[in-house]
Amino acid sequence: MKVNWFCPLPPARSGIAVDFFRTILPALSSRAEVTLWTDQTDWSADLASHAPVRTFRLKEMPWPELNQADITFFNLGNNHLFHGTIWEVSRLLPGIAILHDLRLDDFFENWCPGLFPPSSSLDQSLNNLRVALENSLGIVVHTEDAYERLNTFNRWIVAHVPLPFALPPLANGARRKRSLAPPYRLIVFGFIHQNRRLTALLEALGTLPDRDRFRLEIYGELWRPDLVKETIAKYGLQRQAIIKGFVAETALDEALASADLVINLRYPSGEASGSQLRIWSHGLPSIVTRAGWFARLPETAVAHVSPEREVADIQEHLNHFLIDPERFARMGTEGKRLLYPRHAPETYVDALLELSAEVLEFRPRAAVHQLVRRAGERMSPWIGSFHSNDPLRSVANEILSLSGQARTR
Amino acid sequence: MRVIIATVHVPFIRGGAELHAEGLQRALIAAGHEAEIVAVPFKWYPPQRVLDHMLACRLFDLTEVAGTAVDLVIGLRFPAYLIPHPNKVLWILHQHRTAYELWNHPSLSDLIHYPDGAVTRDAIRQADRNLISEAKLVFANSQNVARRLKEYCGISAKPLYHPPPNAEKYYTAAAEDFFFFPSRICVPKRQELVLRALKKTRQPVRVRFAGTPDRAAYGDEMKSLSRKLRISDRVEWLEEATDDELVDQYARCLGVIYPPIDEDYGYVTLEAMLAAKPVITCTDSGGPLEFVQNASTGLIVAPDEEAVAEALDRIWTDREEAQRWGEAGRNAYESLGLSWARVVKELTA
Numbered sequence: 001m002k003v004n005w006f007c008p009l010p011p012a013r014s015g016i017a018v019d020f021f022r023t024i025l026p027a028l029s030s031r032a033e034v035t036l037w038t039d040q041t042d043w044s045a046d047l048a049s050h051a052p053v054r055t056f057r058l059k060e061m062p063w064p065e066l067n068q069a070d071i072t073f074f075n076l077g078n079n080h081l082f083h084g085t086i087w088e089v090s091r092l093l094p095g096i097a098i099l100h101d102l103r104l105d106d107f108f109e110n111w112c113p114g115l116f117p118p119s120s121s122l123d124q125s126l127n128n129l130r131v132a133l134e135n136s137l138g139i140v141v142h143t144e145d146a147y148e149r150l151n152t153f154n155r156w157i158v159a160h161v162p163l164p165f166a167l168p169p170l171a172n173g174a175r176r177k178r179s180l181a182p183p184y185r186l187i188v189f190g191f192i193h194q195n196r197r198l199t200a201l202l203e204a205l206g207t208l209p210d211r212d213r214f215r216l217e218i219y220g221e222l223w224r225p226d227l228v229k230e231t232i233a234k235y236g237l238q239r240q241a242i243i244k245g246f247v248a249e250t251a252l253d254e255a256l257a258s259a260d261l262v263i264n265l266r267y268p269s270g271e272a273s274g275s276q277l278r279i280w281s282h283g284l285p286s287i288v289t290r291a292g293w294f295a296r297l298p299e300t301a302v303a304h305v306s307p308e309r310e311v312a313d314i315q316e317h318l319n320h321f322l323i324d325p326e327r328f329a330r331m332g333t334e335g336k337r338l339l340y341p342r343h344a345p346e347t348y349v350d351a352l353l354e355l356s357a358e359v360l361e362f363r364p365r366a367a368v369h370q371l372v373r374r375a376g377e378r379m380s381p382w383i384g385s386f387h388s389n390d391p392l393r394s395v396a397n398e399i400l401s402l403s404g405q406a407r408t409r
Numbered sequence: 410m411r412v413i414i415a416t417v418h419v420p421f422i423r424g425g426a427e428l429h430a431e432g433l434q435r436a437l438i439a440a441g442h443e444a445e446i447v448a449v450p451f452k453w454y455p456p457q458r459v460l461d462h463m464l465a466c467r468l469f470d471l472t473e474v475a476g477t478a479v480d481l482v483i484g485l486r487f488p489a490y491l492i493p494h495p496n497k498v499l500w501i502l503h504q505h506r507t508a509y510e511l512w513n514h515p516s517l518s519d520l521i522h523y524p525d526g527a528v529t530r531d532a533i534r535q536a537d538r539n540l541i542s543e544a545k546l547v548f549a550n551s552q553n554v555a556r557r558l559k560e561y562c563g564i565s566a567k568p569l570y571h572p573p574p575n576a577e578k579y580y581t582a583a584a585e586d587f588f589f590f591p592s593r594i595c596v597p598k599r600q601e602l603v604l605r606a607l608k609k610t611r612q613p614v615r616v617r618f619a620g621t622p623d624r625a626a627y628g629d630e631m632k633s634l635s636r637k638l639r640i641s642d643r644v645e646w647l648e649e650a651t652d653d654e655l656v657d658q659y660a661r662c663l664g665v666i667y668p669p670i671d672e673d674y675g676y677v678t679l680e681a682m683l684a685a686k687p688v689i690t691c692t693d694s695g696g697p698l699e700f701v702q703n704a705s706t707g708l709i710v711a712p713d714e715e716a717v718a719e720a721l722d723r724i725w726t727d728r729e730e731a732q733r734w735g736e737a738g739r740n741a742y743e744s745l746g747l748s749w750a751r752v753v754k755e756l757t758a
Contacts, residue, residue: 067521068513092524137528360531367525367532371460398467402460402532404539 001353003032004072006089008082009043009053016077016100019274023166025050027345031353035069039085058088066093071356074136077101080111087111087132094366096138096352096359102146104129122149130155137366138359140352143293157362159355164348165277165339182213184260184321189219189252190275192228197265197289197310199231204314206235210322216241217259219252253282261321261328262286263314266294267307276302277343280335285328287317301335303328368403375399410480410757411443413471415489416502417462418448422623424593425676426502428574429550430485433500433756436749442757447471449489456520456529459505463488463536483756484544487533491540498756499544500569503554503673508533509561510671516596517670538562548755551674553695569755572747573676575652579683581735582660584728587615587645588721589662589686591655591677594622598669599691599712600631606717608638612725616666619647619655659684664724664731668712671695682706682742687734689720700745706738 005028008017028034029050036043036053047053056062066072072095077083087107090097101107103125108116116132119125130153133139138157141147147160186205192198198218205211218241222228225243232241247255256262262279267289276294279286280301288294290304297304303320305313321328341347375395414437416430430446437444449466452458466488471479472495484490484499507519508530520526541547541564549555549566558564592598603616622628628648635644650658659665665681668691675696681688682700688707690697703709708723710716724731 061524063524063526064518064521066524067527094525094528363528364531364535367457367460367528370457370525371464374457374461375464394468395464398464401467401540402463402536404535 001032001071001356002069003028003034003356004037004066004069004095005034005051005075006037006073006086007075008086009036009038009040009047011042011044012040012082014077014079014082015274016075016082020100020164021075024164024345024348027164027349028352031346031349037066037089056085056089058085061089061092063093070360071095073098073140073352075100076104076107078104078107080107083107084111090133091135094135094137094363096140096355097133097136098140098352099129099133099146099150100142102126102129102141102143102149104132108132126150126153137363138355140355144296145292157355157359159351161348161351161355162343163274163277164345165274165281165343166345182322183215184213184325185258186214186216187219187255187259187262188216188264189256189262190264191221191223192218193223195266195268197267198222198228200310201263201265201314202228202231202235202237202241204311204318205240206231206237207311208315208318210319211237211240213322214240214318216263217244217255218242219244219247219255221246253278256282256284259284260325264294265289265305265310267291267310277339280332280339283332283336285331286335287314298334298338301331301338303331365403365405368399371402372399411474411477412437412445412481412483412757413479413494414444414446414483414485415471415492416446416448416485417451417487417489419451422593425674426486428676429502429571432571432574432749433483433485433752436753437757440750440753440757442753447489447492449492451488453505453507453519454523456523456525459488459529460532463491463533466491467493469493481757487537490544491536493543497544498546498548499541499566500548500550500756501541501554501558501566502550504537504557504561505533510557514670534561538564546756546758551696552699553671554673567755569752570674570745570747571749571752573679573683575656576679576683576747578653578656579680580656580660581685581739584663584686584731585661587617587662588664588666588689588724589617589619589658589681590666591619591650591658591680592667592669593620594618594628594631595624596627596670597672601634602668602691602712602714602717603666604631604635604638604640604644605714606721607635607640607643609714609718610722610725611718612722613643614721614725615643615645616721617645617647617658617662619650619658621648655680656684659686662686663728664689664707664735666717666721667694667697668717669694669697670712672697679742679747681735682738685732685735685739687724687731687738689717689724691717700741702737702741704734706734706741 007021008014010017034051036051037056039056072093074086074090074095075098076087077100105119105125116128119128136156139150140159140161142163144160147158150158262284264276264286287303290306303317414430414433434444434446451462469492471482471492473479482494482497485502487505490499511517512521520530547566548569552568555566555568558566594600635641659680664687666689667677672695678688678697678700688701690701690709691712693712701707701709708720710720
């Protein structure tokens with residue numbers, strides 16, 4: 001299958017370019033004839049060993065070349081700097097949108113201010129999304145929640161495909177054996193925004209009677225370092241909680257390789273998490289929020305925390321950990337078992353190609369859907385003067401006949 | 410029977426398809442039927458317009474006129490052949506070619522240049538696959554068109570040849586020093602190839618073109634090209650020739666050059682055969698290949714300047730062979746047994 005692939009390309013400072021795309025590119029290029037499309041001025045030279053890179057300019061799109069492919073994928077995320085022009089092309093060329101965020105509110109606000117109503121609710125965000133993707137034939141999402149919400153529009157072929165994840169080298173090979181003896185190493189990592197509930201975790205740890213039997217290491221950028229430090233000081237956790245800050249990926253993997261438990265809370269947003277896959281790749285147990293994508297993770301692989309009683313739940317899990325660390329270790333093993341093949345890049349790419357085949361079968365009808373809209377527009381000036389529905393029924397029937405569908409009575 | 414011939418018409422463009430419909434109408438009337446041509450205007454761009462026209466055709470009601478039933482609809486061209494009728498026969502001249510074999514053609518492609526081209530192509534193909542089968546019989550005007558229907562849509566169609574217009578008027582006369590190339594002046598007919606071949610002939614070959622350009626600018630472009638190639642003195646352009654003048658040119662020419670790109674049928678070949686003239690055509694010319702026999706009634710050569718030049722030189726220098734091939738062509742035409750009466754019999758069976 002010939003595939004056009006619109007995506008921010010490395011070295012763009014985008015998780016989609018660096019993590020997601022890098023993860024699936026080998027599988028994608030081995031299973032399909034891929035052309036990478038970009039309007040970036042530079043990209044990593046090694047990409048050429050997987051697929052040709054072609055540049056585009058919105059004003060001079062090479063449609064004949066793009067139309068050589070069977071299907072086109074557009075990777076869309078919330079950052080207008082990386083996804084603005086990709087979205088513009090997707091509005092013209094019907095294809096499959098890979099939706100990395102369900103709410104593109106920031107994207108719309110920054111890329112095309114005023115074009116969409118401000119979204120104060122999820123419903124409004126989804127409605128904006130419906131309009132923004134009206135030219136799409138199919139959509140790929142990474143969470144069941146997003147899948148269910150988008151399917152209610154009955155507008156596209158939607159596929160829920162679990163995020164791909166490639167095992168880091170350390171997780172593949174020899175790994176230091178965990179101590180399973182106190183003090184146990186707890187880890188929080190990633191971009192620590194408010195939704196990562198770090199202050200709640202610090203409160204839970206700070207008020208835990210057995211707090212000295214844990215060490216908490218915090219990796220990544222903090223949204224408010226002052227607040228975190230204040231909270232650590234407030235609970236007197238200077239010895240137990242250490243801010244490590246941003247570290248290289250390899251350093252993080254080394255830390256995870258010798259950790260005992262990861263705290264990966266998300267609330268209120270709970271999008272599919274590459275971090276969770278990384279945790280599982282190390283065979284680590286984790287404490288997660290019972291919200292969004294995380295809520296559907298099996299209890300055998302994670303320990304859930306209810307948003308409304310998170311401090312108490314965290315403490316309960318930590319206490320259980322002290323009593324039976326082996327039970328938590330088994331959660332990590334189960335998580336790793338879930339990771340493959342469910343999140344394998346090859347599985348992900350296979351799902352994309354299966355969706356493509358389905359979309360190609362549906363594509364003739366997409367043009368007919370546009371015809372419905374145009375017919376409605378043309379007929380609207382005199383539509384009120386009909387004495388019966390027969391003229392409308394007649395048009396509807398003939399549109400159905402063009403699309404190969406059965407007629408109505 | 411009251412018969413409607415359903416076809417399309419691109420305003421201000423007249424070619425073989427129009428003559429075909431008129432010929433069929435005359436033949437039906439001659440056979441005692443009432444026959445009327447219903448020609449739907451057609452515009453093929455932007456792509457969504459094609460779908461609009463398809464829907465328009467589906468909404469036409471040709472089942473009766475003023476209370477009197479229309480007994481038969483004969484559909485000829487896309488999308489007019491989609492017009493529904495309980496007793497419909499198709500005699501397909503061609504489908505929407507840029508959705509099929511011309512989708513990716515280097516010079517004749519169209520839909521592929523639009524972002525919604527692939528979606529439109531798929532919709533056209535789906536409609537053809539689903540709706541052509543509404544007809545009780547499906548004929549194609551040539552083997553070439555029948556082959557495309559089978560290849561792209563899986564639809565079997567019986568090739569049904571017909572005589573060219575004014576077939577009875579053709580005669581032959583002594584060959585003069587020119588090749589004749591009658592056709593609309595446009596890219597698919599490949600006048601440019603012939604001009605470039607003329608530049609490469611070793612003999613002082615002359616070509617007389619007859620036909621109007623689809624676009625005036627393209628006609629000017631061809632004339633300008635002949636000047637640029639410095640062959641203007643060996644080229645003539647007869648833009649407004651009458652039918653009788655055309656017949657006369659066929660009769661007096663040395664041979665006919667006709668190298669179109671994948672022609673559906675092509676009257677020119679048959680007219681040349683009627684005038685007992687050899688035909689030079691190309692390996693990718695489609696319809697003419699069903700009639701020209703290489704080195705027997707003409708020459709079939711590669712679609713490149715050198716090969717066409719060589720063919721022109723060969724016929725130019727060997728007049729006796731040219732005459733033999735021309736006569737063989739006329740005999741071959743006779744053996745085809747083409748007649749409108751047979752066409753009408755098949756279509757109204």
